Amino acid sequence: MKSSEVPLIKLTTPATFVALTLVIAVIAQPQTAVWRPPAKRSDALKVLVVTGGHDYDASFYSLFEGYDDLSAVVNPHPSAFQNDFRKRVEVLVLYDSIQELEPDKQRNLREFVESGKGLVVLHHAICDSVTWPWWYQDVVGGRWLFQPDAGKPATTYKHDEDILARPVGQHPITRGISSFRIWDETYKGLWISPAVKVLLETDHPGSDGPLVWISPYEKSRVVYIQLGHDRNAHLNPHYRSLVRNAILWSAGRLK
Numbered sequence: 001m002k003s004s005e006v007p008l009i010k011l012t013t014p015a016t017f018v019a020l021t022l023v024i025a026v027i028a029q030p031q032t033a034v035w036r037p038p039a040k041r042s043d044a045l046k047v048l049v050v051t052g053g054h055d056y057d058a059s060f061y062s063l064f065e066g067y068d069d070l071s072a073v074v075n076p077h078p079s080a081f082q083n084d085f086r087k088r089v090e091v092l093v094l095y096d097s098i099q100e101l102e103p104d105k106q107r108n109l110r111e112f113v114e115s116g117k118g119l120v121v122l123h124h125a126i127c128d129s130v131t132w133p134w135w136y137q138d139v140v141g142g143r144w145l146f147q148p149d150a151g152k153p154a155t156t157y158k159h160d161e162d163i164l165a166r167p168v169g170q171h172p173i174t175r176g177i178s179s180f181r182i183w184d185e186t187y188k189g190l191w192i193s194p195a196v197k198v199l200l201e202t203d204h205p206g207s208d209g210p211l212v213w214i215s216p217y218e219k220s221r222v223v224y225i226q227l228g229h230d231r232n233a234h235l236n237p238h239y240r241s242l243v244r245n246a247i248l249w250s251a252g253r254l255k
């Protein structure tokens with residue numbers, strides 16, 4: 001056999017033929033094809049996530065991924081609240097920690113909340129706007145005490161605690177969630193309005209009892225979730241359900 005015949009004989013074997021055909025097909029594919037993730041639903045909920053003033057694990061973003069009915073955008077301080085965002089946002093999720101906003105940002109935030117949209121306040125965002133009584137008394141129903149106030153000592157925190165959380169009563173936000181353990185940070189000594197409705201609580205000695213509540217604010221639906229310090233919480237399936245349910249409920253999509 002002449003040496004030039006060897007490749008031709010090998011090419012007649014089926015496996016080689018198939019492999020070569022695939023190589024040719026890949027090379028011939030037009031280079032205009034771009035991979036894209038599955039499309040969101042046309043009615044996906046428009047969520048604005050505001051961060052800034054406090055560090056956090058990047059695992060936080062995973063709370064908004066993998067759902068075709070949530071379309072989330074992150075806008076950190078100082079650009080958050082610079083414009084009227086009522087038309088482009090249905091639910092505002094706060095994971096920021098800004099003790100005092102400029103008057104124009106207060107106005108934009110207030111107009112959003114008064115327009116009947118949803119508001120979900122997470123973890124350290126309880127430190128937001130602590131000098132704005134309308135915000136912490138009427139809207140959120142709680143606040144961090146940076147100093148002792150009205151006979152109450154300053155709020156304290158403790159990292160890396162084993163917390164047993166227990167649903168209180170029945171509510172769409174805790175539907176399908178029974179008592180669960182979570183490795184997270186506790187807060188103790190928040191000011192909490194007596195008018196809030198508690199949905200999740202704990203007996204942990206380093207924590208206040210209420211872990212999740214809805215505020216009595218009537219113009220929009222407001223949820224506070226104390227849990228959520230780091231990836232131990234962000235990736236906890238019970239926590240993920242709580243945050244997702246709170247977002248949907250605040251938008252009126254969870255009955």
Ligand SMILES: [Zn+2]
Nearest residue numbers: 123124185229
């Ligand atoms: Zn924290």
